[in-house]
Amino acid sequence: MEIASGLLHGFAVALQPGNIIWCFVGCLLGTIVGILPGLGPAATIALLLPLTFKMDPAGGIIMLAGIYYGAKYGGSTTSILLNIPGESSSVVTCLDGYQMARKGRAGAALGIAAIASFVAGTVGVIGLTLVAPPVAAFALSFSSPEYFALMCLGLALVVLLSGTSLLKGLLSLLLGLWLTSIGTDLFTAQSRFIFGQATLLGGIDFMVVAIGVFAIGEVLSSVEAGEEAKVLPVPRGFRNLLPNAQELKACRFAFLNGSITGFLVGCLPGGGATISSFIAYGIEKAVSKHPEQFGKGAPEGVAAPEGANNADTGGALVPLLTLGIPSGGSTAIMLSALVLWGVKPGPLMMQESPDVFWGLVASMYIGNVVLLILNLPLVPLFAQILRLPVYVLFPVIFGISIVGAYGASGRMFDLGLLVGFGLLGYAMSKLKYPSAPLILGFVLGDAMERALRQSLMMSQGDLLTLVERPISAIMLSLALVILLIPLFGWFNRLRLRAITENG
Amino acid sequence: MNRRELLVGTASMLVAGAAGPAFAQFKPSRPIEFVVHGGPGSGNDVFARTLTTIIDQEKLLPVRMQVVNKPGGGSTSAAAYVVSKKNDPHVIACFTNIWLIDPMVQEAATNKLMDMSPIARLVVEPALVVVRADSPIKTLKEFIDAAKAKPGALKMSGGSITSRENTVRQLLMQLTGVRWVFISFPSGGERIAALLGGHVDLMIVDPSEAGEQVRAGKLRVIAQVNERRLPAFPDIPTIKEAGFDIPNVPQMRGVVGAPGMAAETIVFYEDLFLKASKTAGWQKFVNDSQLDGEFVKAAELKAFFTKFEGELREILKAAGAKVVR
Numbered sequence: 124m125e126i127a128s129g130l131l132h133g134f135a136v137a138l139q140p141g142n143i144i145w146c147f148v149g150c151l152l153g154t155i156v157g158i159l160p161g162l163g164p165a166a167t168i169a170l171l172l173p174l175t176f177k178m179d180p181a182g183g184i185i186m187l188a189g190i191y192y193g194a195k196y197g198g199s200t201t202s203i204l205l206n207i208p209g210e211s212s213s214v215v216t217c218l219d220g221y222q223m224a225r226k227g228r229a230g231a232a233l234g235i236a237a238i239a240s241f242v243a244g245t246v247g248v249i250g251l252t253l254v255a256p257p258v259a260a261f262a263l264s265f266s267s268p269e270y271f272a273l274m275c276l277g278l279a280l281v282v283l284l285s286g287t288s289l290l291k292g293l294l295s296l297l298l299g300l301w302l303t304s305i306g307t308d309l310f311t312a313q314s315r316f317i318f319g320q321a322t323l324l325g326g327i328d329f330m331v332v333a334i335g336v337f338a339i340g341e342v343l344s345s346v347e348a349g350e351e352a353k354v355l356p357v358p359r360g361f362r363n364l365l366p367n368a369q370e371l372k373a374c375r376f377a378f379l380n381g382s383i384t385g386f387l388v389g390c391l392p393g394g395g396a397t398i399s400s401f402i403a404y405g406i407e408k409a410v411s412k413h414p415e416q417f418g419k420g421a422p423e424g425v426a427a428p429e430g431a432n433n434a435d436t437g438g439a440l441v442p443l444l445t446l447g448i449p450s451g452g453s454t455a456i457m458l459s460a461l462v463l464w465g466v467k468p469g470p471l472m473m474q475e476s477p478d479v480f481w482g483l484v485a486s487m488y489i490g491n492v493v494l495l496i497l498n499l500p501l502v503p504l505f506a507q508i509l510r511l512p513v514y515v516l517f518p519v520i521f522g523i524s525i526v527g528a529y530g531a532s533g534r535m536f537d538l539g540l541l542v543g544f545g546l547l548g549y550a551m552s553k554l555k556y557p558s559a560p561l562i563l564g565f566v567l568g569d570a571m572e573r574a575l576r577q578s579l580m581m582s583q584g585d586l587l588t589l590v591e592r593p594i595s596a597i598m599l600s601l602a603l604v605i606l607l608i609p610l611f612g613w614f615n616r617l618r619l620r621a622i623t624e625n626g
Numbered sequence: 627m628n629r630r631e632l633l634v635g636t637a638s639m640l641v642a643g644a645a646g647p648a649f650a651q652f653k654p655s656r657p658i659e660f661v662v663h664g665g666p667g668s669g670n671d672v673f674a675r676t677l678t679t680i681i682d683q684e685k686l687l688p689v690r691m692q693v694v695n696k697p698g699g700g701s702t703s704a705a706a707y708v709v710s711k712k713n714d715p716h717v718i719a720c721f722t723n724i725w726l727i728d729p730m731v732q733e734a735a736t737n738k739l740m741d742m743s744p745i746a747r748l749v750v751e752p753a754l755v756v757v758r759a760d761s762p763i764k765t766l767k768e769f770i771d772a773a774k775a776k777p778g779a780l781k782m783s784g785g786s787i788t789s790r791e792n793t794v795r796q797l798l799m800q801l802t803g804v805r806w807v808f809i810s811f812p813s814g815g816e817r818i819a820a821l822l823g824g825h826v827d828l829m830i831v832d833p834s835e836a837g838e839q840v841r842a843g844k845l846r847v848i849a850q851v852n853e854r855r856l857p858a859f860p861d862i863p864t865i866k867e868a869g870f871d872i873p874n875v876p877q878m879r880g881v882v883g884a885p886g887m888a889a890e891t892i893v894f895y896e897d898l899f900l901k902a903s904k905t906a907g908w909q910k911f912v913n914d915s916q917l918d919g920e921f922v923k924a925a926e927l928k929a930f931f932t933k934f935e936g937e938l939r940e941i942l943k944a945a946g947a948k949v950v951r
Binding site for chain 2: 165166167168169170172173176262263264265266267306307309310311312313314317319320321322323324325392393442446447448449450451452453454455456459462463465467468469470471472532533534573577580581583
C-alpha cells in the first residue's frame with residue numbers, strides 16, 4: 124500500500140504541467156542524442172548540468188533521466204539503418220537490425236525496436252516501483268566471482284552459438300579480448316600493448332571499434348561487391364513500414380527476455396546496458412527454434428537487445444535511488460546533480476525526498492509513452508533514408524562514422540584507429556570471420572579479466588572460490604552446458620557430413 | 627579641475643605606477659580554455675564546470691571561460707595538450723594528484739606537472755575510513771589488530787594502486803608491519819557496493835560518497851584522512867589522532883597554466899580564482915561536497931609540488947608500482 128500511495132504521490136508530482144514539459148524536453152533531447160553517434164547521454168547530461176542548477180530537483184531529475192532513457196530509444200535508429208551504433212548499448216542491434224534493413228524491413232526493425240523499448244522500458248520501471256529494495260539487496264550479493272561467471276555466461280551464449288566456423292569465431296573473440304587489454308592496467312598501473320603511444324594509455328574507445336568494424340567495414344565490402352546500381356528495397360505504403368503480425372509474434376518471448384535480463388543485469392553496479400543487451404541476445408538465440416536466422420535479420424535479434432538496454436534503465440536506477448550507488452557514467456552524473464540540488468541521494472532518499480523519488484518513477488511511465496509517440500511516427504520518415512542512391516548513402520555513412528568516432532573523444536588519433544578498424548572489418552568480412560565475437564570480446568573482456576583477478580585476490584589465489592559460491596557455480600555450469608550442447612551438434616554434423624561425403 | 631581632484635588623480639596614477647612596470651595587468655583577449663583530463667561528467671569535469679558557471683554568473687571575467695575535455699590515458703592527453711600550448715596565456719588546466727603520478731609511473735607520459743605554471747590549489751578532498759555498520763571493528767586500531775591476527779585475510783576496496791586510498795594503506799602497513807589486501811575496482815559505485823555487500827572489509831572513501839550511507843546506518847566511520855576533523859564528523863579521530871603517525875596524503879584539485887606563463891598572468895589567474903573561491907555559490911558547492919576549501923597560492927603550491935612529488939615517489943615504490951622517473 125505504501126507503494127501505491129507513493130506512486131500516486133509521484134504522479135501528482137510528475138503530472139504538474141512544468142514537470143510534464145521537462146519530461147518531454149528530456150525525452151526529445153535524449154532521442155536526438157541517441158540518434159547522433161558520438162554524442163552520448165552521459166556527455167549531454169554533463170553539459171546541461173549547469174543549466175539545471177536553478178531548477179526544482181524533481182523537474183531537474185525528470186529531465187536528466189529523460190535524456191538518459193530517451194537516448195537508448197534513439198540509439199537503435201542508425202544501428203538499423205546504417206549499421207552505425209548510435210550508442211554503445213545499441214551495438215547488438217546492428218547484428219540483426221541492419222540485416223532486416225537490407226531485406227527491405229527497415230521500417231519493421233525500427234518499429235520493433237521502438238515497441239521493445241517501450242515494453243521493456245515500462246517493465247523496468249514497474250520493477251523499479253515494486254521490487255527495488257529486494258533487488259538492490261540481490262545486486263549487492265554479487266561479488267567478483269559472480270561477475271566473472273556472468274561474463275563467462277555471456278561469452279558462452281553468444282560466441283559458441285555464432286557463425287558457421289567455431290575456429291573463426293574464437294579467433295575473432297581472441298582479437299577482441301586482446302584489443303580491450305590495450306591501455307593502462309587498473310591493478311598495477313602499468314601500460315599494456317601501447318607501442319609507446321601515450322594516446323593509447325586510456326585504451327581504445329569502444330565506439331571507435333564498433334563503428335569501424337561494423338559501419339566502415341560494411342561500406343567497404345558493399346563497394347567492392349559493386350552495389351552501386353542496387354538500391355536497398357524500401358517498400359511503399361505506410362503499412363509495409365511497420366512490423367507485421369508475424370514479426371511481432373516472433374518477438375513475444377524476446378520482449379519478456381529483454382525486459383527481465385535488462386532489468387536484472389542493469390541493477391548490478393558492474394553491469395551496464397551493453398553487457399545486458401549482449402546477454403539478452405545470447406539467451407534469445409539459445410532458446411530460439413531457428414538460431415541460424417540470427418545475424419541474418421531475425422526480428423527477435425532486434426527486440427531482445429533493444430528491450431534489454433531499455434529495461435536496463437529501470438535496473439540501473441535501483442541502486443542509484445535506493446542506495447545512492449551509481450552503476451555507470453550517466454547515473455554517476457545524475458547522482459552529482461542530486462547533490463548539487465541539495466537532495467541527499469542514499470538509502471534515506473526514498474523517505475526524505477519522496478517528491479524526487481516517486482516523481483521520477485512516475486515520470487518514467489509517462490516518458491516511455493512520450494517516447495513511443497515520438498518515435499513511431501518517425502519510423503516511416505527515417506526508413507526513407509535508404510532510398511538514397513548508394514553514391515550518396517555511402518559518403519553519408521562515412522561522414523556520420525567520422526563525426527561519431529571523433530565526437531566520442533575529440534582526438535584525431537581515433538580517426539586513424541577508425542580507418543584501421545574499418546579495414547579490419549572489411550578483411551574479416553572478406554575472409555568470412557564473424558565480427559560479433561570481436562565486439563563481444565571487447566565489451567566483456569575487460570570486466571571479465573578484472574572480475575577474475577579480483578576474485579583471486581580475495582581468495583588469496585584459490586580458484587575454487589569461483590565454484591564455491593552458489594550463484595557463480597550455477598552460472599558457470601550453465602555456461603559449460605551451453606558450450607557443450609553445440610559441440611555435440613557440431614560433431615554430429617561433422618560426422619554426418621563425413622558419412623555423406625564418403626558414401 | 628580643482629586641486630583636490632588633481633591630487634586624487636595624481637595619487638591614483640602613482641599607485642598604478644607603483645604596480646605598473648613589474649605587473650602590467652594581463653587582460654585576456656579571447657576565451658580562456660580550461661582543460662580537464664576527464665570526459666564530460668567525470669569528477670573533474672563537474673568540478674570545472676561548476677567553477678566556470680560561477681565565474682560566468684558573477685561576471686569575474688571579461689571573456690568566456692570554456693571547459694575543454696582532453697580525456698585519455700589518465701591525465702596524459704590533457705597534460706600533453708597543455709604543454710603543447712606553451713606560452714599561451716589563455717590556456718589553464720584543472721589538475722589533481724594523478725597529474726603528478728602519471729609521469730612517474732608511465733613511460734609514455736612525458737609531460738610533468740612541474741613543467742607547467744602552478745596557479746592555485748582550490749580544494750583538498752578529505753576522506754573517511756569506513757567499515758560496514760555490522761562489522762565488529764569499531765576503531766582503526768581494532769582493524770589493524772584484526773589484520774595482524776589474520777595476515778592477508780582482510781580486504782579493502784579502492785581504485786588503482788596509485789590512488790590515494792592505496793597510498794594511505796601503504797603508509798599504514800609500513801608503520802604497523804601488518805598486511806591486508808587491496809582490491810581495485812574501476813568505479814566508485816563498485817567499490818562501495820563491494821563493501822556494502824560484505825565482500826571487502828574496509829574502504830577509504832570521499833565523505834560525499836559515504837556520508838549518506840553513514841547517516842542511514844549502513845556504514846561506520848572509524849577514522850578520517852585529513853589534517854583536521856571535518857565539521858560533519860566531530861567525534862571521529864583523524865588517522866594521526868587515532869594513534870598512527872603517518873603523513874597526511876592530500877587529494878587535491880587546483881589550477882595550473884601552460885608552461886612559461888608570465889608572472890603577471892599568474893597573478894591575474896590567482897586573483898580570479900581567489901575571488902571565485904569566495905563567492906557564495908562556491909562556498910555552497912564546497913560545503914555540499916564536504917571538501918576542504920583552503921586556498922593555496924602559486925608560490926606555496928610550487929613548493930608543495932616539489933615536496934609532495936618526492937614523498938609520493940617513495941610511497942609508490944613501496945606500493946609495488948613501477949616508478950619510471
